[in-house]
Amino acid sequence: VTKRVARNFRLERYAIIGFMAFYIFNSQFVTPRINDQEIYPFFQWSLHSTVDNTHKFIQVRLTRIPGESSCLLQNCAYALPPVRSTRFYFLVQDMGRVQNSDPSSFEEMRGQLEAILRRSTAQTIRYELIEAKATPREFAKGGEISLGRVIYQGIVAP
């Protein structure tokens, strides 16, 4: 009996160590997939391996209608307390995300955005949602943000 148990134990050891080696090989080189989905419990284990050097986001440009003086929200948010919230920031990012895919929720979010803008200023202003990029080094120097395409613009009147 002892011999049999000892032999089984030796086999178990080989099986466990073999499984470990197999698992490592699978996760690093060929993760088995069906329909582009990994087969449970295999997993690629590539967790946050790549870091992009640029942060892409949606920036808001506000323009006062009489006088046409404009500013980026990044630079003038301190003057508009209701706007200076992470909730507003994520609302704008969500609008950028769903603009093409989900028009109904985009409209709903636009309503929320305009309500917040109306609360923060008593003037007629034009707002533009712009695709923007920032790299750490340039942003650290002088808060530089490179602006891209305008994805939406609207006007808020008191």
Next chain:
Amino acid sequence: MKLSFQNPIRELAKFRVDDTLLQNLLRSFYGVLVIIDYWQFMSLVKMSNYAEAVWRWPVAWLTYFASNEQGMILAVVLICTMAFHIACMLHPAETGKKSVAFVLFFMMVAASSSFGKMDHHLYGFMFASFTLIFVKPFSNRRLEVARTRFYFWATQTMVLGTYSLAGLWKVRKLFQQGIDGDWANLNPVLLQVTRISIQNYSHNPDLGRWIHFAPLTMSLWIIMVVAETFAFFGSWFPKQQRLIGVAIILFHASTAYLFEIYYLPAAILAALLFCANPYVERHGSSSKHALL
């Protein structure tokens, strides 16, 4: 600090295990799993609101039921899992109960991996609940003792192995990106600070101050990636077990703080398997023989 790099099983044999501690470890492990089962179910309910489930093979039998019944059936599976985990907590030496608990837990993790992406948060617990089936405290036969010791080592190695796999990917991608001329991977903290500064509409000086710490954050990051990559060999060093446990907990705390990536179950598992490793405890004066 004397590092020994020999056969880990033989190394562990030098330490006589206190079976009461081993039993308590198993009790704590299954006790934590009861809470995790509850979290698991809450996240399942949340995920089912967002996406349609494509059930993975261990729970593929759910497709035989109507989609409005599947949630109820999963709830029953969950209650069974919890019941078996409680049973294992009460009788941590019984292989049968632990095996059934593993199968049920395996299905629960598969269920939460069925919404498009793998739910790897609980993989450590899943592997551990398999290998800990064969960990039996209070066995008299010499072979059983050796077997228990091996499976405890295997549990640790499997859990640490997942860190090594993530670390290896980080090293690979670092060089892949570097060859293309982008070394941003060397200091992801800066991008994170940029992101948070923009999100908070804060002024540049905030970030300017952080830039001075760039060499510090970069070296910490590199140390972290190297430690993560070589984590696999952690179970080869019995005397440094608590140090490894604390390092893993700090690693998860820092990723939670800096990147808002939360792996609480993994930190709990590290506390159980490494900080409370029964193989390196001695009666009365534990701190005398082990680092930390």
